[in-house]
Amino acid sequence: MMAGRLWAVIVKELWAILRDPRARIILILPPLMQLFVLGFATTLEVRNTVIGIYDRDGGAWSIELAQRIAASPNVAATLPIFSAADMRRALDRQQVIGVVSIADGFSADLAAGRGAEVQGVFDGRKSNAAQIVAGYLGTIVADLGAELQVRAAPTASVVTHWFNPNLQYLWFTMPGLVVIITTISGLGLTSQTVARERELGSFDQLMVSPLRVPEILIGKVVPPVLVGVVNASIYMILISQVFGVPLTGSVPFFYGALLLYLLALGGVGLLVSSLSQTQQQAFLGMFLVAVPAILLSGYASPVENMPPWLRLVTEADPTKHFLIVSEGVFLKNMPLWDLWSNTWPLAVIAVVTLGASAALFRARME
Numbered sequence: 001m002m003a004g005r006l007w008a009v010i011v012k013e014l015w016a017i018l019r020d021p022r023a024r025i026i027l028i029l030p031p032l033m034q035l036f037v038l039g040f041a042t043t044l045e046v047r048n049t050v051i052g053i054y055d056r057d058g059g060a061w062s063i064e065l066a067q068r069i070a071a072s073p074n075v076a077a078t079l080p081i082f083s084a085a086d087m088r089r090a091l092d093r094q095q096v097i098g099v100v101s102i103a104d105g106f107s108a109d110l111a112a113g114r115g116a117e118v119q120g121v122f123d124g125r126k127s128n129a130a131q132i133v134a135g136y137l138g139t140i141v142a143d144l145g146a147e148l149q150v151r152a153a154p155t156a157s158v159v160t161h162w163f164n165p166n167l168q169y170l171w172f173t174m175p176g177l178v179v180i181i182t183t184i185s186g187l188g189l190t191s192q193t194v195a196r197e198r199e200l201g202s203f204d205q206l207m208v209s210p211l212r213v214p215e216i217l218i219g220k221v222v223p224p225v226l227v228g229v230v231n232a233s234i235y236m237i238l239i240s241q242v243f244g245v246p247l248t249g250s251v252p253f254f255y256g257a258l259l260l261y262l263l264a265l266g267g268v269g270l271l272v273s274s275l276s277q278t279q280q281q282a283f284l285g286m287f288l289v290a291v292p293a294i295l296l297s298g299y300a301s302p303v304e305n306m307p308p309w310l311r312l313v314t315e316a317d318p319t320k321h322f323l324i325v326s327e328g329v330f331l332k333n334m335p336l337w338d339l340w341s342n343t344w345p346l347a348v349i350a351v352v353t354l355g356a357s358a359a360l361f362r363a364r365m366e
Helices: 002-019 021-027 029-041 060-070 084-092 106-111 124-148 169-190 193-200 203-208 213-241 251-275 279-295 308-314 318-332 336-341 344-365
Strands: 049-055 075-080 098-102 118-122
Touching: 002 213, 029 169, 029 213, 049 060, 049 084, 049 124, 060 075, 060 098, 060 106, 060 124, 084 098, 098 124, 118 124, 169 213, 169 251, 169 279, 169 318, 193 213, 193 251, 193 279, 213 251, 213 344, 251 279, 251 318, 251 336, 251 344, 279 318, 318 336, 318 344
Parallel strands: 049 075, 049 098
Antiparallel strands: 098 118
């Protein structure tokens, strides 16, 4: 009998999701659009920049350096600068993001085997982009110096970037986008369940039905979990096959962690839905929960950079733990023990949130 009642509730919730035009839109269109749009929009590269060249030398090597900067794929154009006033004016008007100043005697110093310096002046109003562009220009200057063997050293250093050798930004962003999009869609579906019953006037029918509270909650959590698993599977296929991000770790373990994560999201979504009177309130409440969860997950900024008290708060954020699992499975081939250390907190959070939502739902029914 219990299995029959559960099946009836699950089928009812699935039909409610599929019949609701807003739910269908949340279910299908935005996740795929977000994956492609955010995948290309959240780039860590700086392209199409304009660099000013203040060449006070005019020699062969200063011209060579200017041509190498102009030929960089990240530079759209170079702007000749003829005085310090022109440099200030170009930066003030944001005509350039930075200016490369080459001192008089640059080519002569290089020809004589002496060290030569190049000054870079950047627009501090765009601090992040300026730092990235400074890195690009520093690499160009260093390559020129290495070819001329100006800084000959007995030993050479070789830099190896683990897990992302070519520093492909899609390799970094895509595993995180799986978590972010799953978070938004999962909370968006579960936060509407109880609020929909209230708005449609069918909440009283639940109160007088023979269903017990655990059966109602299980029936309302299972459909969003199924939808989340299907969406995550589509994302994994697209990310690995279309965007070329390697999938190096344990896929079964990823699905186990995904299931616990979706249960934790389901508990949070049911809490929001139980506190809401209308679907509009539930929708706004979902964003009230989702935005802090994403900001504290470490996707936008490292958790290690946060204050100690805030790092403690992130331990209660399921998005933070599942983000580590997702990046570990995709890129790092993370050992199972390390994956488990970020998976069992998801189980604890799921138990707490589902238990709290059950208690609140029971109180609302009484």
